[in-house]
Amino acid sequence: MGEVQFFLQAMIYLTSAIIMVPIANRLGLGSVLGYLIAGIVIGPFVFGFVGSEGKDLLHFAEFGVVMMLFAIGLELELSLLWRLKFWLLGLGGLQLVLTTFVVFTCSILFQFSWKSSFALGLILSLSSTAIVLQTLKEKGLMKSISGQASFSILLFQDMAVIPILAIFPMLSDREISTSEHGHSLVDHLPGYQKTLVVLGVVIGIIFIGRYLLSPLFRLIAKSGSREIFTGASLLLVIAISVLMGSVGVSAALGTFLAGVVLASSEFRHELESNIEPFKGLLLGLFFLSVGASMDIPVVLEHPSKIVGIVFGIIFAKAIVLLLLGFLFKIPLDQNLYMALALSQVGEFSFVLFGYSEGLGVFEKETIVILVACVALSMALTPILLLLYEKTIFTRLQSKAPQSETNGKIEKEENPVIICGFGRFGNMVGRFLRSNGVGITILDYDADRVEMLGRFGFKVFFGDATRLELLESAGLEHAKILVAALDHPERQQELIRNVKHHYPGIQILARVGDREEAYEFKEMGLSYIYRETRETAVTLASDVLKLLGTRSYAAERAKNLFLAHDDETFQELFSLRKDRVQYISLAKQRNLELERLMFVDLGKEEELSRDSWSEMERM
């Protein structure tokens, strides 16, 4: 391949990705599918821009997967694992075992050999970390029960990939080594010795990572420049891949281990951010080449078969998850969400299919069909979730606002409603409660709701931007509504709703910064609280004290500053559209404030005159 030819290829790949990925994202399908579709489009069966080299690319792009595992390894902090141990092992472990078993049984019925069936079970038990985590993050459900449960399951799956990779060679019917690792040094060894060699290398990596890598990185960080560190990060990943390849094991396994070992080092975030862009692009390339190498004609020959398999997989996985969720006492609405969210097959299955092809675990044609099924199951996830949210989810939620509250919020008649019980709302609520004010609390974070319930707070789960929920929380009896939601947009929606339907209720709102405060003032609010204002000024006044200012003077300075800041805010509000004037007034007000402070702290000479003693002499 000539140089021009190479760049031409790169152009085609990048262009297709740049076009397809945003479209897929916009449609809520996620970028993985975007890459896949882009690959299919440029592949030999649609436009034919790229042809047979899709396969070679696949091997190169698999390096993205290697990096992904390295990144996953870096994320695996022992403390996190420990915190989630119950769900991780229980939920995650059972999910994998049960799903594998179900798939295994089914495929045995379909006349597969037990080895292939077992391999298939393992492959299909995995879900797509990329799709699910992205969806959960976008929907803000990471901290909900379903989010945490999903995360635990995905984490377990990510970890399970390692033993799966190690088991796969043993599931091979042929005694051949993988083609993609070229000539491996352990070709001539029988299976069990191979496994021993692999174990040896793994232990070696753990030791090196533990005792050699951190000092090495420290040295580089001290003496080298930034790009040298990036180079070192890359070198680490590549070196481990080569090492693992030379003993005929997947490179992913090795880098994953290295990642885990380095997760506790101080370079964790640095490594992560260095690998990130490479990882992202190479992964993209990987999915692209999976798409490009997909044998569309074969897929088109078996449409009914594929549809059957896809729905079979989704159904089986969702049922297993539902059962487990039930077992682990996850509320029904959250449980259903989790089951649907994790019902697709993960992107790692592409890697495993590729790997097993080399090992000869499956027929080539089977792999083509299965890859198509996996891609389809991924494509269906966002659609299924959307359907679920629009129909059952909301109904379940309004019916069962979490925890022990049976059905709906019984008529509350507290004078104060607090929407959002995070950092901010929590303080508000605690203060009011300790002063004997009756409060009704709404929060959209299932976990938090449950936890606060254990602390004796009566918190209702629900989306405060929904007027009907507010009404059932006793909005018409309330005098005051404290708006303390996290997202400015949701805050605005809440305020608009309440102001429009219940203009008599006083709204006190938390905002982030000045700009946000202007927006809220524009909406007609008079009680607006910038979240960090008082805290920051309190800190600053403590700085004054530590520098030798007396406490009361510092306290006065604080109060003066805050009062002045309030006035300035009101003045600047009217000018905020006119940037030039705004800035000049802001400057002027700052000067004024400095003068004020000087006078108050008695730093003006003319104030030092002692008039009392003068008068007495008169």
Add this chain to the structure above:
Amino acid sequence: MAKILILLAHPFLERSKANQILLDSIPNAEDITLRDLYELYPNFTINVKLEQSFLLEHDVILFQHPLYWYSCPPLLKQWIDFVLEDGWAYGKNGNSLRGKKWVQAITTGGSREAYQKEGFHGYTIDEFLLPFKRTAELCKMDYQNPFLVQGTFHLKEEDFQRESIRYKKFILNMLEANHG
């Protein structure tokens, strides 16, 4: 017509029946401005310029407060310390308050008998209020005898009613007094 500025200083107004009653008896009039100092400055950081502008606009300054340890509550003392500035209220060119009336409306828990030479406290109210009198003099103000509600611990409902009417009259009298 004189303009009256009433400066209320009570850290526990919610617990003082006497002061609440007095407060309720203040007539609503355009020439009466009420400033509740503890409500305005809970953190004791007084806006001196603002307070001075209020003083300039009125002829009678009425301080309503309970007697705490033979003096006023701390925020009022702080107000006096900060607002009555040298060169503004007293001292060289300090003539801003010249001729204005200084008067206090004071509630005491102890009875009238307790505040006598031979009473429990051993001194009269006037003697205890000497610092205020001297302050008014130094600001070239016209110090008036205080309005006293005494023995608040033992006042009955009808006593409160009586004191309320008396306070109202007291204020109206000052309102109508020819100023100048």
